[in-house]
Amino acid sequence: MKIDFKFSNLCGTVYKKGNLLFTPDGNSIISPVGNQVSIFDLVNNKSETMPFENRKNIVYIALSPNSQLLLTIDEDGRALLVNFYRRIVIHHFNFKGKVNCAEFSPDGKFIAVGVGKRIEIWRSPGLQHEFAPFILHRKYSGHYDDLTHINWFHDSRFFVTSSKDFTVKIYSTDPVDGFVPTTLTGHKQTVIASFFGSDNSTIYTISKDGALAVRKFNLVADQSVVEFGKFPLDPKTNQPLETQWSTPKHHYFMQKNTKLKVAVFNPATQTLVVGFSNGVFSLYEMPSFSELQTLSITQTKLTAAAINFSGEWIALASSKLGQLLVWEWQSESYILKQQGHAYDMSCVAFSGDGQYIATGGDDGKVKIWTAASGFCFVTFSNHSAAVTAIQFSKRNQVVISASADGTVRAFDLVRYRNFRTFVSPTPVQFTCVAVDPSGEIVVAGCQDSFDIYMWSMQTGNLLDVLSGHEGPVSALDFSPDGVQLASASWDKSVRLWNVFQRSVSVDKLSHMFEVLSVVYRPDSKQVSTSTLDGQIHFWNVENASQLFSIEGRKDIAPGRKQNDVMTAENSSFGKSFTSLCYSADGSVILGSGNSLYICLYDVESGVLLKKFRVSSNFSFDGMHELLNSKYMTEAGPIDAIDSDHNASDLEDRLDMSLPGVKSGDLSKRNTKEIVRTSCIRFSPSGKQFAASTNMGLVIFSLDNNLYFDPYDLEVDITPSVVKELLFNEHYLRALVYSLRLGENTITNLVYNNIPLSQVQHIVKQIPSKYLIRMLQFISRIFETNRFLQLNLHWINMIFTNRSAYFLSNSLSVRPVLRDLRKACSKIHLNLGKLCDDNIFDIQRLISS
Template sequence: MKLDFKFSNLCGSAYKKGNLLFTPDGNSVLSPVGNRVSLFDLVNNKAETFPFEARKNIIYMALSPNSQLLLTIDEDGRALLVNFKRRVVIHRFNFKGQARVAEFSPDGTFIAVGVGKIVELWKTPKLNREFAPFVLHKKYSGHFDDITHISWSNDSKYFLTSSKDMTAKLYSSIPIEGFVNATFAGHKDSIMGSWFGADMKTIYTVSKDGAVAVRKFNFVESREEVEFGTYPKNERTGELLATQWSTIKHFYFNQGFAKVKCAYFNLNTQLLLTGFSNGIFALHQMPDFSELQTLSISKNKLTAASINPSGEWIALASSTLGQLLVWEWQSESYVLKQQGHINDMSCVSYSADGQYLATGGDDGKVKVWTASNGFCFVTFSNHTAGITATQFTKKNQVVVTSSLDGTVRAFDLVRYRNFRTFLSPTPVQFSCLAVDPSGDIVAAGCQDSFDIYVWSMQTGKLLDVLSGHEGPVVSLEFRPDGVQLASASWDKSVRLWDVFDRSKTVEKLSHSFECLAVTYRPDSKQLSTSTLDGQIHFWNVSNASQIGSIEGRRDIAGGRRQEDMKTAANSAFGKSFNSLCYSADGTVILGSGNSVNVCLYDVDTKVLLKKFKISSNFSYDGMHEMLNSKYMTDAGPIQSFDSDHDASDLEDRLDNSLPGAKTGDLSKRTKMQVIRARGIRFSPSGQQFAVASNLGLVLYSLDNNNLNFDPFDLDLDISPSSIKEMVKKSEFLRALVSSIRLGEHSTINLVYQSIPIDQIRLMVTQIPPKYLVRFLEFICIVFEKNHQLELDLFWINSILVNHGKYFETNTINTRPILRHVRKLVTQTRTSLGKLCDDNIFEIIRLSNSSIQRPEETLKF
């Protein structure tokens, strides 16, 4: 079992807070998700989360004009300088203040950073290694409140700053003869943004109260407009002519009491995009302020807006909903619409081929994700309360969910509908769910009547009610062979039920503490349970005897929360496993709970192999082992106060979430959440595992770019050069086996491409069986990257036909790789089918368009 799992993606969290960025080509959008950055490829329909993490939540991002450098700033003013193409952090820097905005100059020479009331101009670092990449060029002062926005002129000589002090200021990055700093006043509220016009004669400023001011650069005497940056001289005296900025016009959005929360101006197309606190966005064409579009896309405030360079797509985001939208305003259609669970994600499950994931949340929604691209393609909102469990049936066409609303529902993934609803005779709250391997039997446990209900999937009728537990049933699972059902309860017991033969006695596995989770090993010979004291117990299924346990309290324990009166060592919070899952081969087991840690244990030795920390975000509570007393006041932790005055407006402090509520908590405080991993699942192929948490769906995958080097069975004469000589001599079998033993990807690929296709079947029959799994792993790697589909499928078919008995007798070792092969083949078949259908429809369209009527035929 490989253990080098690495963070691969974050699904279910499209946006948290901060600004949005389009890449210079306009095909992708960057969105901050907590202390990470996600890239949504709008052309290839793929979502990617970068592997690096900031110390706290990212509030601003800036991308260099050549797309080489990405600058991220977190809540504490700490910055990360990232190589954008390689997704690697080059340098970490602290601006030592509340840095809220930063912009690269168009020529990439400077970075203007707003640190509180001061603007700091830094020279752009180079990609090569430097002792001090950030070199300060100059500091600019003049504002009396925090800076909210910075924008540059096209020539990179001037930049505009906007502030909460209701003014905007104009500065130059280098000394210029005749230039004088300018201040733009006249607004009655904070200025959200200021920009240069395309003609360099105009400046636009947008304030929070919905006013747009147009400023013109002209001569003082003649009032004639002149291009900014040129300072004409008097022909007779040689002195500079006096110039000034004049406010010539004001425009208003007329959105009632709604405030402007975000604004963006596209210099190329002269489009002004604004988002309001009532969920409405407005798109205007400047300079005449003609309204192009005004739409209401949400009931919550819009916190970020952006326009791609060509002006076709606009991106909008709402931090309250965690929603990200990309809208094509000309055709009035969505390019992208992603939204995670509004509340915490509570459970996750994989499909049988590992291609899809289903998640449930406390918001009552069920979402189905594609594991390969990280996008949600369907959302079911039939439940009216939190989801407690999700599970796929064997053929991946049905998702079954249980909820606290007293229903168990089955959703069809072909027609996207709720086709079956399972109910109990009396209203109960279902807390867990299990579906037998055939998909015909559905069982759900409840937390109030302590019973387990069993239904038929075909008819929807209640078949049986299993009684016996004396506490809430919190976990259910069918044995992989479908014969037995295990249930874990808070009555300190796990019961083993024979659903199909009630004449047998029910086995009871007693524990010393409340049971929280139960799971079977894939070979159906072992059962593991977790209890409230932080232990994992292992049981022999055949004789119901305990064969070992793991003490995991210290392994899974998190830090100390701010309001805890006890130290982290003495606190009982988050020191137990709420979810367990075996790997596909059954050699290791994963455990997670109300903690930031996920633990991976070896089943045979009961040893902790690896501990995964799903996040290092200090914006969440419980990340520190020790607390600093200077942050504690008589009124509570200082981090809970709104020190940034983000909720200074009345509409931000009102709570309208409850019907009839007119006022909320007018003394706004920030409640820091604790990171919790509430569900965990291994993919059937064993190449990936998913963690359902309040951060989103965190995915960890194996790095399959290179095969691991295996020194066993190696001879001194096996080397890349000797293998190349074997290929030249047409000793293909010897070269193939030697390259697999060597374990170098490039060498195996050389031999793989050199073997003639007519010799493959004969070659496969002579490969030693112990190398088949490693060779199939290599084929899976090249299957995803190259385009030799026929060659790869021919190899796979030959291996499965000639070595079928070996795979049947060694199911534990070969099952993960076979599931991975199945996933890739299914994925390829689906994409090819779609491509063929598109080609057929296109051919039919072209053939129909080429048919001419008899009277329209040309005569020569």
């Protein structure tokens, strides 16, 4: 089995902090997610998380006008320069200070960066690797507090800056005759943003208290408005005439008891979007200040907004909820509405065909995600407490979730409703759930009465209560053949139940420590358990004997937390596996826990094959093996001290989340989270695995960009030989040689040129060891190849004429069969939707 899994996507989180950007074509929205960047394609309905990571959480991103360069800046001022199209990091750079804003100039030649109180202008780097791609052009100072916003003039000669010191300043990129740097005052609170108007003679400045000042550039002599940047000369003296900025108008947004948090302006359509701390956003047409729309979209403050070039779509984000919206204001409809779990993600499950991923969170919500696009298409909010376990039924139409609210619920993915609710005779808190392969029996374990409850899916009635454990039940798993049920408990034992024959004795697998997880191998002949001491045990199911163990404490051990007194080596936190999962063929096993590492072991040898690091974000705690003493002070770790006064405003410190609370906790604490991986699951095809973490749903996939993968390759097997065999109609040898060569282009050429009448004859004679490789090739090209009949005919012939091989090698062929099932299901859904649309259109035309 291949083990070169690489980071593929981050689905469970859509926004954390920072600003939003639309691509110049307006079809995609770029959102910072922790220390990574996600791109949401609004036209093709796909999301993608770039593979690179900043050192800490990203606070600002900037995109060049030609969309070739992306600049991402983290909390410490460290920046990454990225080739946006190729997703490759070109250069690392440190601005040596906290960066609040950064903007590319309209001509793409400069980058204006607000580092604390000063402005730095850097020459825009190229796309090639350079020794020093960042070259400082000029530095500007004059503000007395941190900058909040930078906006460029249309010709890149000037820019305007906003600051927390209530002022706005206008600077020139290079010295310009007749221009003197100007300061605009008059606001009573922090200036959130300032923008150049489309008439090139107006500047709009917006402050936190909801005041908008209209500044006009005019002559001092007759107060006539002139275009900024073209300084008129006196015809008599040939000297520049005296000019000034005046404030003829003030406008107010009139939102009581709120503060303005974000403002964006589109000069092409002259529309202004402002967001407030109460979740309301307003759209205005400038310069008339006509209100076009005002809506409340959330109950928390808006922290980021963006508007595309055409002015049709507005993107809004809230960091507290992790919510991202794209609103089309003219039709008043959502283009995109995504939100992750409000609290940590606790569990994850793949559907049988691998198309969908279900997640449960501590917020009591169950979300269903599309694995291919990374979008959540349905959310169930029926649970009133944290969801502790989740699982799909065999037919993928039902999702079963267990919760600490004392209920187990079944959700229908066809009608999107909760159609069954399973409860116990006495109130308990459920910690785990399992469904038998037939989908008829649902079992759940609890942490109160230590019992296991069994229900019927059809009737919802309680069938039986399995008693015997003396501690909380931590995990349940049905054997793939549906004969046994394995239950793990904190009483240091695992019990193997025969739920259909109660007369059969229950096998007990005793351990030395508390058992945290249990899972069956796909062939039902082996069961694996993890214990609190960090070991993974493997048991023979037939005679209930232990085979061997893996010592994994050192493999999964997390780093040292900033408040830990002892070193990470002596700490016991996180040194155990809380979730295990076999691969589809049972050759490897994954383990995860309260750590940032995921360990992949070989089942046969017990050797650690690879360690996957979930995140490299140093904004989390426990990322370092050793702590640096220079970051420790008498008041504690320096990272725990709020030194930048982000929450200096009263409305940012109020916590009125509980009913009846009027003031809340006025203190501001800065604590770091620890990366935890609560659950991990392999996809049925074995090509990817998903981990539910407190960062979101992290997906690792095999690298599909491998073009040359030789298999039984010999010297005389070359592409020219394969083409010659194909030309001479030696189809069987050409196909076998192309599979041995391992180049998809050559195999595709042979595959498309074999007549349908020869397929059955070739399938009967092809060596058995090439059958799986042939099916892997068909599943790989299924979505891109338009020859649907050819693909289905090959699959039908292989299964019809070589069924004996698949029955005798059922374990090794399961991954490719599930991959084929996923591809066929996806094509079936797309064709079904297309046919339904065509039928509807024909009926509408006939009736009209």
